[in-house]
Amino acid sequence: MSDTFIIVGGGHAGVRAIDCLRRADFDGRIELVSADPHLPDHRPPLCKKFLRGQTPLERMYLRHEPHFARHNAVLRLGTQVEAIDPEARAVQLAGGENLSYDKLLLCLGARARRLDVPGSGLQGVHYLRSYDDAAAIQAGFTAGRRLVVVGAGYIGLELAATACELGLSVTVLELAERALARVVAPVVSAFFARRHAQAGVELVCNARVREFRGAARVRSVVTADGREFPAELVVVGVGNQPETALAQAAGLACENGILVDAHCRTSDPDIYAAGDCTRHPSVHFGGKVRLESVDNALEQARVAAANMCGQPLRHAHVPWFWSDQYDIKLQIAGLSGGHDQLVVRGDPAGSGFSVWYLRRAEVLSVEAVNRPADFMQGGKWIAERRRVDPARLGDPGVALAAV
Numbered sequence: 470m471s472d473t474f475i476i477v478g479g480g481h482a483g484v485r486a487i488d489c490l491r492r493a494d495f496d497g498r499i500e501l502v503s504a505d506p507h508l509p510d511h512r513p514p515l516c517k518k519f520l521r522g523q524t525p526l527e528r529m530y531l532r533h534e535p536h537f538a539r540h541n542a543v544l545r546l547g548t549q550v551e552a553i554d555p556e557a558r559a560v561q562l563a564g565g566e567n568l569s570y571d572k573l574l575l576c577l578g579a580r581a582r583r584l585d586v587p588g589s590g591l592q593g594v595h596y597l598r599s600y601d602d603a604a605a606i607q608a609g610f611t612a613g614r615r616l617v618v619v620g621a622g623y624i625g626l627e628l629a630a631t632a633c634e635l636g637l638s639v640t641v642l643e644l645a646e647r648a649l650a651r652v653v654a655p656v657v658s659a660f661f662a663r664r665h666a667q668a669g670v671e672l673v674c675n676a677r678v679r680e681f682r683g684a685a686r687v688r689s690v691v692t693a694d695g696r697e698f699p700a701e702l703v704v705v706g707v708g709n710q711p712e713t714a715l716a717q718a719a720g721l722a723c724e725n726g727i728l729v730d731a732h733c734r735t736s737d738p739d740i741y742a743a744g745d746c747t748r749h750p751s752v753h754f755g756g757k758v759r760l761e762s763v764d765n766a767l768e769q770a771r772v773a774a775a776n777m778c779g780q781p782l783r784h785a786h787v788p789w790f791w792s793d794q795y796d797i798k799l800q801i802a803g804l805s806g807g808h809d810q811l812v813v814r815g816d817p818a819g820s821g822f823s824v825w826y827l828r829r830a831e832v833l834s835v836e837a838v839n840r841p842a843d844f845m846q847g848g849k850w851i852a853e854r855r856r857v858d859p860a861r862l863g864d865p866g867v868a869l870a871a872v
Contacts, residue, residue, distance in 0.1 A: 471497035474777060475560060475568055477550050477715070478576030479503025480512070482744035482766040482773075484531045486574055487542045489774035499542040500568060502560070506547035507600055508533065513763065515603040516628040517793060520610060521635065526600055553719035555737045572739055572777045575727060576770070577712035577746040579761060584619065584705050588681030594703045597624055609702040612636030617690045617698050619678055620706035621648035623792045626661060628704055630794040633668045640698050641665070642676040642690065644707075652790075654824045656817045657799070657836050664795060673698075709761060711746045724748060726759040731783040733773035741777055743769035752785040753851075754804050754833070762790050787852050789844075800841065802848035803834035812863045814843065823847070830856040843869065 474490060474497060476483045483501055490499060503509065510529040518524040537544055549563040559567045581596040583589065595606050606628075616632050618625045621643035629639045641648075647658040648665075662672055677693040681703060690698045711726040722728040722736040726748030733741045733749070744766035748759040768786040775782040792799040808826035815822030821839030825832060825847065832855055835847030846869045850857070861867045 472571035473498040473569060474572045475570040476501045476574045476576060478578055479505050479509040480576055480578050480744060480766065481531065481763050482576035482770040484509045485767045485770035486774045487540055489771045491540050493775055493778040493780055495778050500545060501542055502545045502548050502550055504549045510600055516597055516624055517631055519603050520607050520631045550715060553715060555719055555740065558739060574773055575716060575742040575746060576744045577715060579709035579711045579745040582708045582710050584678060584707060586678055586680050588683060591681050591683045591687040592685055593687040593701065594681055596705050606704060610635055610637065614701045615699050616702045617642060617700040618704050618706065621672060622706055625706035627792060627794055629665065629670050633670050640671040640673065642678060642692065643674045644677055646674050648672060653836050654811060656813060657824055657838060660817050660838060664797060668795060711759060713746060732776040733769050733784060734776060741773040743773045749784060752783060753787060760788050762788060764789050787848055789848060798839055800837045800844035802844055803851040805834040808833050810859060812859050814863055815865055825862055827859060830859065832857060
């Protein structure tokens with residue numbers, strides 16, 4: 470009898486896993502169970518092209534129904550998994566139906582972190598994680614309206630840029646002392662702060678939200694120091710939390726994510742996990758990390774699928790990330806933790822430059838602002854564990870290939 474592999478979660482990792490399982494010559498039954506009622510969609514455009522009205526939902530689907538049919542994959546959309554029984558190797562669906570599995574892949578993703586302050590339930594206060602979230606926000610995107618974005622991370626700044634281009638009046642409130650504080654160097658933060666200011670966005674740092682004010686609908690945001698910012702629309706983007714409740718209830722090891730090994734296997738040998746919900750060992754950088762990126766979700770799904778099919782494969786990928794704001798593309802390769810030197814290449818006052826993180830001259834990470842060649846070269850050097858001459862790296866007159 471053929472095996473049955475069940476995938477829980479309809480994001481990038483879940484869809485990628487179906488493709489990889491079939492490429493690995495798995496000919497058993499595949500079922501994908503997703504609580505989302507829509508076909509799996511591409512999430513990055515939600516705060517950019519979709520909000521601009523340039524991309525309808527149908528054009529954001531990762532795959533259309535005929536693709537799943539060709540791969541002989543059963544889709545159960547709008548279906549919630551209530552529990553996992555590892556001993557019986559079964560998942561229980563809402564309504565009581567049980568599905569037996571030989572291997573289970575959890576692609577549960579993450580949920581938006583909520584602000585627990587007075588007024589958080591007012592109409593007009595939104596979070597952005599799904600298509601339905603984006604559609605609700607888009608309904609309020611009218612030129613001239615006052616938007617307050619809470620959080621100056623990737624989502625907050627990308628959404629602020631889109632709103633500004635559509636003619637909204639935008640204020641961004643950030644708890645930290647600078648934008649993108651958790652992910653980029655101060656010089657990169659300053660570059661984006663200037664660009665947003667040029668576009669008319671008001672960026673307020675060191676601002677802790679105390680409450681959302683309004684009757685039924687939000688009308689302002691109040692910070693801890695008493696300042697009040699008028700708002701007809703609020704979008705909160707203060708990070709995400711990994712979806713681990715289902716795994717924890719099943720007895721799987723979790724610690725800021727579902728713990729997996731380098732083969733994407735959980736503490737149960739028949740259960741694997743991939744994507745934003747996981748915390749995994751970094752073969753290249755050491756320690757355990759949890760990464761929120763499309764790139765990581767796709768790579769972990771590939772690794773998990775191979776190992777589910779008995780084909781040993783380790784997750785040893787150099788991670789990369791990106792952000793598009795106005796006419797700026799930020800591309801990041803690697804992880805900067807543990808660096809002992811930072812080198813800036815190019816002029817941060819110009820239109821493009823890059824920031825390099827080194828440890829004993831070895832390249833750990835690069836942040837490239839409108840410098841795709843630097844990003845590509847950096848990713849290659851990181852994978853090869855190359856050491857460079859910092860002085861030559863920081864000299865724009867020296868070609869990268871000669872560094």
